Amino acid sequence: MAGMPRKTRHIRAAPLKPALREPCAHWRPTAARAIPRLMTQRLTIRRPDDWHLHLRDGAMLRAVLPQTVAHFSRAIIMPNLVPPVVTLDDAMAYRERILAAAPGVGLFEPLMTLYLTENTDPENVAAAHATGLVKAVKLYPAGATTNSASGVRDFDKVRGVLEKMAEIGMPLCVHGEVTTHEVDIFDREATFIETVLDPLRRATPGLRVVMEHITTADAVDYLRDGGDDLGATITTHHLMINRNHMLVGGIRPHYYCLPVVKRERHRAALAELATSGFSRCFLGTDSAPHLARDKQSPCGCAGVFSAPVTMSCLATVFEDAGALDKLEGFTSLNGPAFYRLPANEATITLSREQEPLTFAPQIETENGPVVVFDPGRPLHWHVLDEL
Numbered sequence: 001m002a003g004m005p006r007k008t009r010h011i012r013a014a015p016l017k018p019a020l021r022e023p024c025a026h027w028r029p030t031a032a033r034a035i036p037r038l039m040t041q042r043l044t045i046r047r048p049d050d051w052h053l054h055l056r057d058g059a060m061l062r063a064v065l066p067q068t069v070a071h072f073s074r075a076i077i078m079p080n081l082v083p084p085v086v087t088l089d090d091a092m093a094y095r096e097r098i099l100a101a102a103p104g105v106g107l108f109e110p111l112m113t114l115y116l117t118e119n120t121d122p123e124n125v126a127a128a129h130a131t132g133l134v135k136a137v138k139l140y141p142a143g144a145t146t147n148s149a150s151g152v153r154d155f156d157k158v159r160g161v162l163e164k165m166a167e168i169g170m171p172l173c174v175h176g177e178v179t180t181h182e183v184d185i186f187d188r189e190a191t192f193i194e195t196v197l198d199p200l201r202r203a204t205p206g207l208r209v210v211m212e213h214i215t216t217a218d219a220v221d222y223l224r225d226g227g228d229d230l231g232a233t234i235t236t237h238h239l240m241i242n243r244n245h246m247l248v249g250g251i252r253p254h255y256y257c258l259p260v261v262k263r264e265r266h267r268a269a270l271a272e273l274a275t276s277g278f279s280r281c282f283l284g285t286d287s288a289p290h291l292a293r294d295k296q297s298p299c300g301c302a303g304v305f306s307a308p309v310t311m312s313c314l315a316t317v318f319e320d321a322g323a324l325d326k327l328e329g330f331t332s333l334n335g336p337a338f339y340r341l342p343a344n345e346a347t348i349t350l351s352r353e354q355e356p357l358t359f360a361p362q363i364e365t366e367n368g369p370v371v372v373f374d375p376g377r378p379l380h381w382h383v384l385d386e387l
């Protein structure tokens, strides 16, 4: 039709989605870190506790314990020894070995746990709880992680124990990963929440649960919706590294742990939760020492040894988020509140120095060195009053 304006079809390119880029293997300064700041800054907080710690036994225990005692007042001690800490008697004997293992350890309080097996006796658990020295029971799905072979396969077999724990208010600490061969290792936490944890909690009303070392946005969402009976620990390394840090440019065995570090989106969700002041999440370093040769091997062990640098790392993470005022809640207040314990009276002071922290890259044990977590970026926060 002559004279009529021609309809032109505008073909518009779809708006470009911002590329979901993961940081490269090397840390880039964030906006928060670019803000000029005072050269020296001090931060005094109540002394922290570690709500998920592996101390092991014997020579390893002697070597790693002082690293925790230097900064922490109390720690939930994981029971995955060989053989595991299963009964009240086992826990009492292990506690004595811990207290005997290091000078100055008298100021440190190990909070003991029992390893849940399909043969655990509910009355033994209740007796352990009644001592006041055993604070939780640890659930490892059989085969999920280091020394978990004695863990649970058939959840019906532990029903009686879980019901007793709900009755007496004793928390269940959970390694939350399925072990199903077909489920991808990066999906094992999310699948566990949906297919194991949620049904288990629904079947046992009143059971208090700590989701240990959460690593995904899925876990963050589940925790947020979970109500007062649900808490979670977050490790130092899951707040600092993603899977690119572990795998790009070469495989870094000292970043390998379980649950394995995930993509950046998940790390960011964890950091956002921890630095927001959310009260039902707290520090559990999951500092898990293995000899360097056992990690630097064709089939390397899972576990990151972070105890010596944790407080410097965390101050850095909270500073990045502009949330240094929330650090104390995460390290020193939220955990005691969940475990119904008083916060520590003693304090610890961190100082932000111009000079980055220098720390020993490894500690020595009688059987060989253990490599210390290196976040791959300078740490300007120093702990001043180490024990």
Ligand SMILES: NC(=O)N[C@@H](CC(=O)O)C(=O)O
Pocket: 054, 080, 145, 146, 175, 256, 257, 258, 259, 286, 288, 289, 302, 303, 304
């Ligand atoms: N986190 C780990 O990668 N390893 C822990 C076990 C655990 O906490 O799952 C260990 O005991 O080495």
Ligand SMILES: [Zn+2]
Pocket: 145, 175, 212, 213, 258, 259
């Ligand atoms: Zn675990």
Ligand SMILES: [Zn+2]
Pocket: 052, 053, 054, 078, 286, 288
């Ligand atoms: Zn652990």
